[in-house]
Amino acid sequence: MRSSTLPVAAALFLLVSMAGLGLLRHLRRTRAVLHSPIVAILRFDNETGDPSLDRFSDTLTDDVITRLAASGAEKYKIIGNSEVLRVPREQRNLTDIATALHANYVILGQVQTVGSGTRVLAHLIRMPDQTHVWVVRRESARSDVRDAESAAAAAIAEEFSLRIVPTQPSGS
Incomplete structure (x- = not known):
């Protein structure tokens, strides 16, 4: 046996x-x-009052999405073209957006007039507490719009990719 x-x-x-x-x-x-954290990138707002910079704002948004998606493929996930991200600023609720997309971070951007030039501000915000993690500020002459867009998108992607960290497991 x-x-x-x-x-x-x-x-x-x-x-x-x-x-x-x-x-x-x-x-x-x-x-x-x-x-892996999820990052929602909202449409950058054209706050200049100049409708000719709407395209600049949209292209800047798309360039930031592309660069962050390429640089963070293994580290984080990017959501950049959801309909909820393209609504006007006055209709946005960051908590609702983050909840709907399960986002751990949101990126807000602004294009502003400064003197005779343009300023780009981008905010990396941790959700749900809406804590500002980092802000990138770039200024350029109005005549350099194409170069300014590319340089701003590169700086935003580089700075933010260093600061987007994995989320902690539940219960830790």
């Missing part, structure tokens, strides 16, 4: 061990996916 029990116990032990290792691998992969 004893000699037949040993192979059965060994097989059972091996089966349970393999199942445990498989479960552990699955949990590690799932944990990495669940805790």
Whole structure:
């Protein structure tokens, strides 16, 4: 009786061990996916009063989305073209947006007039407490709109990608 029990116990032990290792691998992969932060990028607002800068604001928004998506592929996820992100500023509710998109961060941007030039401000905000994590400010001459857009988007993506951190697991 004893000699037949040993192979059965060994097989059972091996089966349970393999199942445990498989479960552990699955949990590690799932944990990495669940805790990659989601960043929602709202349409940058043209606060200059000059409708000719609407296209600049939209292109700047798209460039920031593209650069952050490329630089954070393994670190975080970007949502940039959801309809809720394109609503006018006075209709936005950051808490509702973050909740709807499950976003851990939102990025707000503004294009402003400063003297004869243009200023771009971008705010990285942690949700749900709406804490400002970082702000990027870039100023340029009005004549350099194309170069200003590219330089501002590069600076925003570089600065923010360093500050977007994985979320803590629930209960930690």
